[in-house]
Amino acid sequence: MPELPEVETTCRGLRPRVVDRLIAAVHVREHRLRWPVPRHLGRTIRGTRIRAVDRRAKYLLLGTDVGTLILHLGMSGSLHVVAADSPAGKYDHFEIVFSDGNCLRLRDPRRFGCVLWTTKDPASHPLLSALGPEPLSGALTGGYLYARSRGRRVSVKSFIMNSDIVTGIGNIYANEALFTAGIHPQRRAGQVSLQRYTRLADSIKATLEQAIRAGGTTLRDFSSEDGKPGYFQLQLRVYGREGALCPRCQGGIRRRMVAQRSSYFCPQCQR
DNA sequence: ACTGGCTCCTGAGGGC
DNA sequence: TGCCCTCAGGAGCCAG
Structure with a gap:
């Protein structure tokens, strides 16, 4: 489900409703997420407060007084702040109960998400340490993409969806950005010019x-x-929008699998 | 160092 | 109604 914009939306919405709240309890109804939810979490963070809500790539970082929760929503996860006494659903696997009567609930039917814990700088966590730059930062430029792509034979679509190269771009926004930049999703990453990568960086942002x-x-x-x-x-x-009209040339939008993901493009406008 | 393919899991939708 | 198939917003892991 969530790509960068959805995680950012969640992050901004969460912040005013959980920051500085006192953690009264942690309920783990299902430990089996992508990785097991740490058993000690309740004991560790009860009695402390959430101090910050940040995003890095598609990870949400909930900073407490004693360490940081690292959350990922996977394909089907969502977070909601609700009354602590509202009934939990079948897929509400994890929640943090606050002393103000609300709780932060993670719902994730497919369980591709995760809830992890670190007492160190989260940026040094193995899942985060190798990530590429944030797409909305000044570090993502055409020159950067051009330099990283030289000699690479993967499709440009796979290339920009690779979080080691640039974070946060999933299937929806990869398709949209490539359309806007006029680049065919199957073009080899190493065969895109600097000029076109500059357009692509702008389109992504x-x-x-x-x-x-x-x-x-x-x-x-x-x-x-x-x-x-x-x-x-x-x-x-x-x-x-397979079969619909291209908004630019009125040709037909096609769908094709590229690296096991559905790709939508206009064969006239994207080369 | 790269690359493509597989994998985790549940649900929705289509064809028969 | 049911069965079987494919596909779904992610991304780590593995063999070649």
Whole structure:
């Protein structure tokens, strides 16, 4: 489900509702997420407070007085702040109960998400330490993508979805950004010019910024922490639109599997 | 060092 | 109604 805009939307929504709240209890109904939820978590963080909510790539970092929770929403995860006495659903695997009567609940039907713990700088955690730059930072430039891609034969779409290269870009926004930049998703990463990578870097930033402004994309079930859906699906130009007309040339949008993921593109506009 | 393919898991939707 | 298939917003891991 969530790519960078959805995680950022969740992060911003969460912040005012959990920062400085006292942790009264932790409930783990299902330990079997992508990695087991640490057994000691309740004992460790009870009685402390959430001090910060940050995002790195698609990870959410909840800083407490004694360490940092590292959360990932996987494909189907979402976080909501609800009344602590509201009934938990079948897929509400994890929750932090606060002394203000609310709780932060993780729902994740597919269980590809995770809840991990570190007492060190989270940036040095093995899952985070090798990540590439944030796409909305000044570090993502055409020159950077060009330099990293020389000699690489993977498709440019796989290349920009690789979090070692640049973080946060999933299948929806990869398709959208490549359309905007006029680059065919199957073109080899090493065969894209500097000029075109400059356009692509701009397209990635613009696409993600627009999506954040719209509150993310809701295809099936994404909703922000307060339960509101995103609206960027109304602005999607190619994703999920096989057979529809290209908004630029009125040709037909095609769908093809690229590296096991559905890719949508206009064969006229994208080369 | 790269690359493609597989994997974890549940649910929705289509064809028969 | 049920069965079987494919696909779904991620990304770590493995063999070649």
